[in-house]
Amino acid sequence: MNGRPIAILGGTFDPVHNGHLRVAWEAAETLDAQVRLMPAHVPPHKPAPLATATQRVDMLERALAGQPRLVVDTRELRREGASYTVDTLRGLRAEFGEAQPLVLLVGADAFGSLPTWREWRQLFRLAHIVMLTRPGRTEPWSGELIGEAVPRRARSPRELQAVPAGKVLSIPVTPLDISASQVRALLAAGREPRWLVPEALLADPAILAPYRRKG
Template identity: 35%
Template sequence: MKRIGLFGGTFDPPHYGHLLMAEQVYQQLDLDEVWFIPSYQPPHKEMAKTTAKERVEMTKAAIHGHPAFQVQTLEVEREGKSYTLNTIQTLKEQFPTYQFYFIIGGDMIEYLPKWHQIEELMELVTFVGVDRPGATTNTSYPVEKVEMPLIDISSTMIRKCIREGQSIRYLTTPEVIAIINKYELYS
């Protein structure tokens, strides 16, 4: 049975914090693979600042070269709001023998009670919460916890740096920076 980490997000843009999170879960839980799942439209955020196609391209570029990381585009192909329940149901139908672990940042653990059909979702997937700086990780739901080195990078920070003409070197990969520059994103 394959053990797969699922890492959903807007990835607008993907950055080293995302990659470190995925790597820590991959190593600490001894997973076979981690699948990055860019959302078409996240239910808990405003619309993304870039197109789904651009975010998929950036995510593929960010993980390029990691043999256990891949991009799964089912939410983008489905379009509309991306509810985790629908994604997990689809993946369990397609891969009935796989065991899935849904990766969330520590800051999302306290919001689990507000997730769409959370009780049903808890029956289908194991949640993995990654401790992040300043996050409250207390919950009544069963969540496996993974620790990660302190790194405080966000997509919002990167977009702000770009708008203000500051460098984003060392916040995200050179491949992602090349795509941002190519399409003149976030400026």
């Protein structure tokens, strides 16, 4: 047994919302893992964030206060250029060693697009990949993804603690129909996104200022 995994959940978190937090918490409990929420500097597959890196980190730190199983990891913000996952995993592997179980958390749609990611096959060598699934939703896999992923399928989260990388597991998560774009639209319209974002973000009017309409 190698021990408790370290899992990463990447994204722009522009802003972080309750859907992000629920998924991260369920993954932490199911995998018995520490989950690191990792804001991207320059996301390769998404538009640039509206909030600055400092503002997004501040929102995450407020949202995660008092939850030791969920932590903020700013390594991608400290790295110049696009935030490629393979580079992030190499950095984590160098920091925590070859024996530490690492887990990349991805949604089902992102998992299906893995062959478009930089050095995507290396991801399986560097970490386990856990697909976060929602009831009633399936995503098609390409032949090359099937060939890489199916032989690696794990039957239970326990298998991810026994080896440092290379397994693929699906875990169901509670579908909270919340999106960052929805939160930004509400704020731009002068409305409050209560129950969609953590209360800590609503407690200080300045925190969500990047998304409010100016003037």
